[in-house]
Amino acid sequence: MDSIAKTPEPPYYAVIFVSERTGEERRYQAMAAKMAELAQEMP
DSSP, X not given: OOOSSOOOOSOOOOOOOOOOOOSOHXXXXXXXXXXXXXXXXXX
């Protein structure tokens, strides 16, 4: 059976966090972009 995506073998980990927005939208967007960049570097 063909799979939709090729994924690495388990184990898998989930990261869940809560963020309270303070109205400083530019700073939030910059931090979100940095988090996404750092996440791409994780094995």
